[in-house]
Structure formats: structure tokens, C-alpha cells
Amino acid sequence: MTTQSRRRVLCIELSGPYPLKITAPAHMTGEQFATARTRLGLSREQYADLIGRDPETVRQREKGEEVPPEAALLMRVLTGYGVRAEATMAERRKPGxxxxxxxxxxxxxxxxxxxxxxxxxxxxxxxxxxxxxxxxxxxxxxx
Incomplete structure (x- = not known):
């Protein structure tokens, strides 16, 4: 897995049997983060458990002005908001x-x-x- 942050867009490339490239806006406010968590129907504790963090970290992110890019990407992937996922070129080109x-x-x-x-x-x-x-x-x- 490689991560790049360019021009406020975060890009993660996943390798393996189904290579995938995920891009999403890197900027997310704490308020947007809290709204996205609520839309998922998760409490802070449930979300914290899901991502392997303590609920206090989630609370601090929701109160902050800007969420760290990696946390923003994960939330965008979970909610599907502003995310673009595409198969990498190797996956798209099937040998004929x-x-x-x-x-x-x-x-x-x-x-x-x-x-x-x-x-x-x-x-x-x-x-x-x-x-x-x-x-x-x-x-x-x-x-």
C-alpha cells in the first residue's frame, strides 16, 4: 500500500489480487467527520472500535478544525463521499x-x-x- 498526498487530494494504491487506486479530497473538518460518522449510524465508541482507536481520539478529531488526511480518507471510503476508486491499469487490461x-x-x-x-x-x-x-x-x- 502506498499513500501520496498532492494538492489536498489523498491517493492510496492497494496491491494484491485486485489492485485498486483510491483518491479522495484530503481536507475534512471535524464537523464533516462527525456528520459522516453519524450517517454511518455509529457511535463514537463503535467507530473507535472499528478503526482501532480510542473514543477520545475520535472525539478530538470531531472537535478539531481539520481531520488528519488518513482519517479523512478512511471516513470518505466508509461513507463513499467524494471517493473515486478505480482498478489499476494492470487490472483493467485483461490479456486477450x-x-x-x-x-x-x-x-x-x-x-x-x-x-x-x-x-x-x-x-x-x-x-x-x-x-x-x-x-x-x-x-x-x-x-
Whole structure:
């Protein structure tokens, strides 16, 4: 877990099987902190037990002008207020099948021999296209 505080925004990156990046405003007043705790339906004692602190620490945070950034982030994560969580790039990019190097007829996909089809937006083979066009012209000519 890494924590960075930039421009009053706190960012925590969690690693593990499901990497996650959490960002939230770092500033939270004691009054906002108390309101958020109340919205969770927790007493000071219950919240203190939840975060592993004594109730007096929670009371001091609620009376203070500004809550420490780490405490503010935890409260924002618990309440979901102002929090943005996103999967890290490694989690978002799922490995797909390898990109084909040849068309189904065995022609190599080179810059000269391939193009992006307008309809599907996928790579297509120019050699196969020429052969298909020639076959279609031949059919049209004989009809």
C-alpha cells in the first residue's frame, strides 16, 4: 500500500489480487467527520472500535478544525463521499488472444498487405480482397 498526498487530494494504491487506486479530497473538518460518522449510524465508541482507536481520539478529531488526511480518507471510503476508486491499469487490461499475424488464407499481415476495414474496424488482407474482387467481377461479367 502506498499513500501520496498532492494538492489536498489523498491517493492510496492497494496491491494484491485486485489492485485498486483510491483518491479522495484530503481536507475534512471535524464537523464533516462527525456528520459522516453519524450517517454511518455509529457511535463514537463503535467507530473507535472499528478503526482501532480510542473514543477520545475520535472525539478530538470531531472537535478539531481539520481531520488528519488518513482519517479523512478512511471516513470518505466508509461513507463513499467524494471517493473515486478505480482498478489499476494492470487490472483493467485483461490479456486477450494474441493478434493474428496472417489472414485465414495464410497471407502475412504486413503494412503493405493489410488495411483496416470500414465496416468492422478490423484488419483485413489486401491479397484476399483483390482475389475476392476479381472473382466478383468475373461473376458479374458472365451474368
Amino acid at each position: 488472444p494474441p493478434r493474428p499475424t496472417h489472414c485465414r488464407n495464410g497471407h502475412e499481415f504486413t503494412p503493405e498487405n493489410s488495411y483496416v476495414s470500414k465496416g468492422r474496424g478490423t484488419r483485413a488482407c489486401r491479397t484476399c480482397r483483390r482475389a475476392r474482387d476479381a472473382e466478383n467481377r468475373k461473376k458479374d461479367f458472365h451474368h
